[in-house]
Amino acid sequence: MDHAGVAVVVGPAPRVAALGLARRAVYVPLAVEVAAAAESDPLAGQRRTAGIVDAVTHGLGLAKVTALVATEPGDRVSLIVALPRAGDPDEALAAACAAMLGEVRRVDGVRGVVIGAGTIxxxxxxTAYGLPHAAHVAEVALSLRTSASRPFYRSGDVRLRGLLSLIRAEPGVQRFAETELSALLRYDIRHDADLTRTLRQFLDLAGNKTELARRLGISRPTLYERLARIARILEVDLDDGESRTSLHTALLIRDLTASPGQG
Known part of the structure; x- marks a missing residue:
């Protein structure tokens, strides 16, 4: 299928051949990762996948760039995009990705979408060798808890979460997260509390108590009492940098284990 200068290759990976790609270009591997509602009907799932591919190719056409496009399991789309050598390739890439994201978000059932990019x-x-890396970046980026919107993510954008996603299934990593958090999780269950959420926000804000109290809509004395309770339950000092790093890492591991790639 040829759409707006885009060669669409249905299969596990695109063939490494310049089918319809612009000449005198540089290339970048991309992975479009989608979070979508579960489909019990296989035909409905196939229609949605086709809709996502059409949206990707339409976005590329709007951005006036050419690409090889391949479908992957789980509504992922892999691409090799040709970018002009003139000008800033990242600017052209950002424009193409923004166009694709805008189109994919319109597909029925799509709840979220991100794009992971490899090296130009x-x-x-x-470029083809970089496709698995782009897919890994996209999978991790989809799990990020952030309001910031990026046209694409590279490995530097996923940082610690990217590393943890590679080792999350290791038994030692699982034990570490359980040891760090189990006492607080059990407390929340027994007392119908939500101290784990308070801890997460405290760590996400790098310990900024004034901002945390504002976000939670509580007074600072109430927040201080809540944080002191967390510290007692976990038997840690929340003012200690290593303790904060350990707890934050454990929360990231828990996120990735509970719903890898789905955030």
């Missing part, structure tokens, strides 16, 4: 290369072969 001058050869198709090197």
């Amino acid at each position: 290369s001058e050869t198709l072969l090197d």
